[in-house]
Amino acid sequence: MKKYSIIVAGGKGLRMGSELPKQFIELKGLPILMHTINKFHEADKTTNIIVTLPKDQKVTWAELVQKHQFSTPHQIVTGGATRYHSVDNALQYIPAHDCVIAIHDGVRPLVSTEVIQESYTQAIQHGAAVPTVPLKESLREITKDGNFAKNRSDFRLVQTPQTFRGDIILHAFENGYQEFFTDDASVAEFNGFAMHLFDGNYENIKVTTPEDLKLGEVLS
Ligand SMILES: Nc1ccn([C@@H]2O[C@H](COP(=O)(O)OP(=O)(O)OP(=O)(O)O)[C@@H](O)[C@H]2O)c(=O)n1
Numbered sequence: 001m002k003k004y005s006i007i008v009a010g011g012k013g014l015r016m017g018s019e020l021p022k023q024f025i026e027l028k029g030l031p032i033l034m035h036t037i038n039k040f041h042e043a044d045k046t047t048n049i050i051v052t053l054p055k056d057q058k059v060t061w062a063e064l065v066q067k068h069q070f071s072t073p074h075q076i077v078t079g080g081a082t083r084y085h086s087v088d089n090a091l092q093y094i095p096a097h098d099c100v101i102a103i104h105d106g107v108r109p110l111v112s113t114e115v116i117q118e119s120y121t122q123a124i125q126h127g128a129a130v131p132t133v134p135l136k137e138s139l140r141e142i143t144k145d146g147n148f149a150k151n152r153s154d155f156r157l158v159q160t161p162q163t164f165r166g167d168i169i170l171h172a173f174e175n176g177y178q179e180f181f182t183d184d185a186s187v188a189e190f191n192g193f194a195m196h197l198f199d200g201n202y203e204n205i206k207v208t209t210p211e212d213l214k215l216g217e218v219l220s
């Protein structure tokens with residue numbers, strides 16, 4: 001089955017607070033986004049990689065590609081106002097429904113190749129595959145009446161790549177945006193599809209705030 005990998009890097013990185021968008025910050029001498037693209041190519045040389053970028057960052061990316069002599073094949077698509085809209089823009093470049101599509105945060109460079117490969121396998125089998133990890137800390141719910149301990153084994157932390165059969169995710173995105181969408185699983189679920197969970201890798205952190213860069217250097 002034809003494979004696509006949508007790598008979303010259309011965000012501004014406001015929580016990182018750096019002038020350079022976080023997807024371009026270097027880890028071990030290479031921009032985060034290049035590490036991420038390389039992981040998908042390494043995991044499956046046949047996958048068609050589509051990368052979303054903010055419109056005003058395309059020149060910066062072209063300069064970085066030149067500087068690092070980056071030759072991993074990928075197609076650039078303009079991002080949207082939210083992550084949902086960036087994914088939606090990228091989906092427009094997928095011509096047929098008979099395929100499998102992995103959707104991944106450009107700022108998760110430490111995903112393992114095994115998790116990427118497993119996401120394709122599980123999506124082909126189950127339709128929608130989402131990597132998760134168990135919580136290592138205690139969990140409390142904050143309510144208007146106070147805060148209360150929760151059973152952490154009832155919960156999982158959700159990672160990407162979230163991978164889908166093409167017909168499922170293309171159909172789900174046809175039905176429009178809702179404020180509560182945080183990821184592609186929430187879009188597909190809202191449209192009636194069940195998610196199959198599989199084990200992610202703990203190193204697959206989302207680089208979000210400055211301390212994640214230190215962690216990323218250690219883990220990469
Ligand atoms: N309009 C957007 C917003 C986010 N993303 C991408 O979605 C991923 C996860 O989002 P997040 O970590 O929230 O990134 P930012 O939106 O850039 O960060 P912040 O919320 O701190 O501004 C990132 O790779 C980001 O570039 C995107 O493609 N298009």
Ligand SMILES: C[C@](O)(CO)[C@H](O)COP(=O)(O)O
Nearest residue numbers: 083105158159160182183206
């Ligand atoms: C998609 C995601 O990375 C899954 O954990 C997460 O939902 C993105 O959240 P953010 O608040 O938009 O960074």
